[in-house]
Amino acid sequence: MAAFARVSGSVGLITLQNPPVNALSAAVRQGIVDSVQRALREPEVKCVVICGQNGIFCGGADIREFSGPMSGPPLIPMIHSIEVAAKPVVAAIEGSALGGGLEIALGCHYRIAHSKTRLGLPEVTLGLLPAAGGSQRLPRLIGVPAALDLITTGRHVTAAEALQLGMVDQVTDRNVTDVAVKFALSVVGKPLDARRISMHSCPHSPDLDELFERTMQHVRQRARGAIAPVACVQAVRAAATLPYAQGMEKERELMATLFTSGQARALQYCFFAQRAIGRWSMPSGARWDTSKPRPVHKTAVIGLGTMGRGIAVTLAQAGFPVIAVENHEKQLMAAKQAISGMLERGAKRRGVTPVLNKITYSRDIQSVANADLVIEAVFEDMALKEKVFQQLSAICKPGALLCTNTSGLNIDHLASQVRNPELVVGMHFFAPAHVMKLLEVVYGPRSSSEALATAMAVGKKIGKVSVAVGNCQGFVGNRMLEHYVEQALFLLEEGATPELVDQALEEFGFAMGVFRMSDLSGLDIGWRVRKGKGLAVPDPTTGQTARVQQGRRYSPVADLICEQGRFGQKTGQGWYQYNTPGSRVGKPDPWVHNFLKDYRARHGLVARRIDHQEVLERCLYSMINEGFRILEDGIAAGPEDIDVIYVFGYSWPRHRGGPMFYAHMVGLPKVLERLEHYHQAHPDVPSLQPCNLLRKLVANGSPPIQKWKEVMKKINSRL
Numbered sequence: 001m002a003a004f005a006r007v008s009g010s011v012g013l014i015t016l017q018n019p020p021v022n023a024l025s026a027a028v029r030q031g032i033v034d035s036v037q038r039a040l041r042e043p044e045v046k047c048v049v050i051c052g053q054n055g056i057f058c059g060g061a062d063i064r065e066f067s068g069p070m071s072g073p074p075l076i077p078m079i080h081s082i083e084v085a086a087k088p089v090v091a092a093i094e095g096s097a098l099g100g101g102l103e104i105a106l107g108c109h110y111r112i113a114h115s116k117t118r119l120g121l122p123e124v125t126l127g128l129l130p131a132a133g134g135s136q137r138l139p140r141l142i143g144v145p146a147a148l149d150l151i152t153t154g155r156h157v158t159a160a161e162a163l164q165l166g167m168v169d170q171v172t173d174r175n176v177t178d179v180a181v182k183f184a185l186s187v188v189g190k191p192l193d194a195r196r197i198s199m200h201s202c203p204h205s206p207d208l209d210e211l212f213e214r215t216m217q218h219v220r221q222r223a224r225g226a227i228a229p230v231a232c233v234q235a236v237r238a239a240a241t242l243p244y245a246q247g248m249e250k251e252r253e254l255m256a257t258l259f260t261s262g263q264a265r266a267l268q269y270c271f272f273a274q275r276a277i278g279r280w281s282m283p284s285g286a287r288w289d290t291s292k293p294r295p296v297h298k299t300a301v302i303g304l305g306t307m308g309r310g311i312a313v314t315l316a317q318a319g320f321p322v323i324a325v326e327n328h329e330k331q332l333m334a335a336k337q338a339i340s341g342m343l344e345r346g347a348k349r350r351g352v353t354p355v356l357n358k359i360t361y362s363r364d365i366q367s368v369a370n371a372d373l374v375i376e377a378v379f380e381d382m383a384l385k386e387k388v389f390q391q392l393s394a395i396c397k398p399g400a401l402l403c404t405n406t407s408g409l410n411i412d413h414l415a416s417q418v419r420n421p422e423l424v425v426g427m428h429f430f431a432p433a434h435v436m437k438l439l440e441v442v443y444g445p446r447s448s449s450e451a452l453a454t455a456m457a458v459g460k461k462i463g464k465v466s467v468a469v470g471n472c473q474g475f476v477g478n479r480m481l482e483h484y485v486e487q488a489l490f491l492l493e494e495g496a497t498p499e500l501v502d503q504a505l506e507e508f509g510f511a512m513g514v515f516r517m518s519d520l521s522g523l524d525i526g527w528r529v530r531k532g533k534g535l536a537v538p539d540p541t542t543g544q545t546a547r548v549q550q551g552r553r554y555s556p557v558a559d560l561i562c563e564q565g566r567f568g569q570k571t572g573q574g575w576y577q578y579n580t581p582g583s584r585v586g587k588p589d590p591w592v593h594n595f596l597k598d599y600r601a602r603h604g605l606v607a608r609r610i611d612h613q614e615v616l617e618r619c620l621y622s623m624i625n626e627g628f629r630i631l632e633d634g635i636a637a638g639p640e641d642i643d644v645i646y647v648f649g650y651s652w653p654r655h656r657g658g659p660m661f662y663a664h665m666v667g668l669p670k671v672l673e674r675l676e677h678y679h680q681a682h683p684d685v686p687s688l689q690p691c692n693l694l695r696k697l698v699a700n701g702s703p704p705i706q707k708w709k710e711v712m713k714k715i716n717s718r719l
């Protein structure tokens with residue numbers, strides 16, 4: 001809805017009303033159309049101000065409407081009617097003006113923003129483009145280079161930057177509607193043509209062709225197969241080269257393709273999934289809205305290696321005082337220096353003062369006694385972690401939350417080492433911890449809902465996308481990843497090369513294929529884990545690492561590569577070769593090809609031609625199959641949780657929605673059929689055997705992803 005009122009005698013005030021973000025639903029659009037008509041009709045109204053209720057101008061089109069048939073007045077003529085109005089119209093912008101919200105403001109004759117406002121055209125992040133004239137008006141207002149930046153990235157700008165760019169006419173710290181009302185009265189009677197952006201031509205940019213070529217190349221590279229950023233460049237090009245009416249026609253054509261695309265559906269699903277994960281629940285029935293977090297004032301981190309440093313930085317940057325404990329003198333010195341560097345660089349990037357004094361360093365674990373929340377990040381060694389948890393249990397004040405960053409050890413076992421096991425949870429950060437957005441918050445059977453609520457609240461405060469998951473080997477992300485990596489190794493045995501597998505995955509949209517990624521992270525990490533699990537052990541008869549371990553097919557290829565001291569980028573050799581250790585550019589390595597040939601010959605394996613489709617199906621469907629098992633086991637509450645973990649922690653291309661959404665788009669019957677096919681061909685690979693939940697969903701008519709939880713509940717209640 002939109003409310004109309006006459007204020008200050010002759011100002012028509014139109015207030016958008018659709019909590020929480022005043023999204024432009026059909027009712028809001030109808031309200032605006034009616035209010036504008038009324039304002040123009042009533043002779044007492046001399047000027048108009050458009051604002052939003054509850055401190056926010058407008059969050060844009062109502063994204064929920066995109067999945068059904070559109071009704072109500074369309075945006076483009078509505079904005080046009082504002083622009084051609086004979087009375088001055090001023091946008092009073094507060095909170096956010098995004099997407100269609102900013103497009104309305106661009107249709108107004110003047111824009112006044114509160115200093116805390118953020119503005120942007122984020123449509124590209126939803127697989128769309130600003131198709132209510134935004135792609136045509138913004139370049140005319142702020143020039144082509146700045147508009148290209150904003151429209152192709154969807155970046156939000158502050159009011160100060162908007163003023164500098166010329167997007168708004170004034171910024172105020174006062175009540176923006178009051179300021180806008182006064183301003184509107186002051187411009188009554190002034191000519192309006194120069195204020196109608198669609199009547200301008202784009203400010204001249206030298207070397208326009210070269211600019212668009214360069215931008216298109218950059219955008220394509222960054223897009224990893226996403227189509228919306230490319231369409232955004234094409235739309236801005238139309239603004240720069242065509243009259244407004246023709247540019248609008250081009251905008252419409254491009255939007256028509258994007259609007260119905262699978263990518264737009266995937267990206268809009270991601271938008272809501274990212275918000276849905278905040279509404280967590282536990283198998284006990286405890287929920288986000290009935291569980292109260294404990295207050296956390298002081299925090300502590302134990303172990304300042306790779307992870308502990310990033311975690312300490314993240315906590316400090318969010319304003320938490322941190323006691324940082326490292327028992328190794330030399331490591332402590334190195335950590336202090338590294339952490340200061342990270343804080344200084346981060347502060348410089350954000351234009352703030354570094355919060356060096358938020359962190360207190362110590363070699364003595366006793367110094368965490370006053371912390372409300374402790375995150376342990378010592379070596380991945382159960383005996384050591386047991387000891388640290390026993391110490392924490394004795395030292396920490398009652399009620400302190402004890403968290404572990406373990407990537408693979410049993411959290412329930414760690415909980416059993418302390419007086420209050422209900423206060424133990426996993427906080428599984430991803431490397432580099434101060435950069436990666438994902439946080440898996442892992443609860444065990446004994447963790448209290450209060451402990452989970454506290455860790456989730458801290459996760460939110462430190463800016464992480466936090467997903468609550470149950471405890472199991474590898475939690476959600478790494479548990480699924482294991483199957484993806486395993487298939488990639490089997491494919492090498494069967495005839496693929498690392499570069500063939502990587503190319504298929506990178507064309508799919510991953511930032512890096514599995515082998516390039518392993519070279520970056522270091523092959524020795526996985527090797528150590530496999531040894532710890534009793535894998536990677538030689539067959540006593542042949543002396544070679546066996547291809548069957550623990551009763552199932554196993555590929556020792558990665559172990560053999562490690563035995564050669566090839567640990568990836570850091571050693572200059574891994575799945576690829578690098579000019580120097582530490583170099584980031586890998587080339588296909590003839591040594592690896594020969595090694596694979598010899599390996600196959602030794603094991604009597606005959607190489608066959610493997611195509612990209614098989615790579616994708618084997619790597620992705622086996623991982624998706626594990627995702628269904630995770631749902632079946634109740635480790636993740638819903639497919640959104642898994643998808644968010646993959647998009648934020650594993651560079652899964654967002655425009656494909658996440659592995660479970662991808663399965664929904666491919667069609668569950670097809671995923672099932674391909675898994676059955678591959679399992680028949682490889683009966684010794686259990687991860688290719690379709691799991692029960694997948695079979696049952698198909699038997700229940702393959703419901704859309706939004707209905708999986710409901711169907712799962714029904715299936716479970718029938719058992």
Ligand SMILES: CCCCCCCC(=O)CC(=O)SCCNC(=O)CCNC(=O)[C@H](O)C(C)(C)COP(=O)(O)OP(=O)(O)OC[C@H]1O[C@@H](n2cnc3c(N)ncnc32)[C@H](O)[C@@H]1OP(=O)(O)O
Binds near residue numbers: 020060098100132
């Ligand atoms: C051929 C057809 C032609 C059609 C032409 C259409 C062209 C267009 O004009 C296209 C568009 O506008 S697309 C929409 C562009 N706008 C956006 O992307 C902004 C999305 N919202 C935000 O960034 C934050 O919510 C925001 C910064 C605004 C607020 O952040 P907060 O952290 O305060 O709040 P959230 O938790 O994010 O949101 C609160 C609840 O509101 C829901 N929501 C937010 N924006 C929405 C929107 N635009 N539409 C529908 N629902 C929206 C959000 O989902 C959340 O609800 P729950 O999911 O239930 O928690």
Ligand SMILES: NC(=O)C1=CN([C@@H]2O[C@H](COP(=O)(O)OP(=O)(O)OC[C@H]3O[C@@H](n4cnc5c(N)ncnc54)[C@H](O)[C@@H]3O)[C@@H](O)[C@H]2O)C=CC1
Binds near residue numbers: 304328
């Ligand atoms: N490196 C990674 O990519 C990831 C690691 N993790 C997990 O995070 C934890 C830490 O891993 P990293 O940071 O890679 O290890 P790291 O080896 O880089 O650092 C561990 C640090 O803990 C210190 N330390 C050991 N015992 C200590 C004690 N009793 N008191 C205080 N400090 C002690 C060591 O001196 C060392 O500086 C492990 O559990 C690991 O599985 C989790 C996610 C990703």
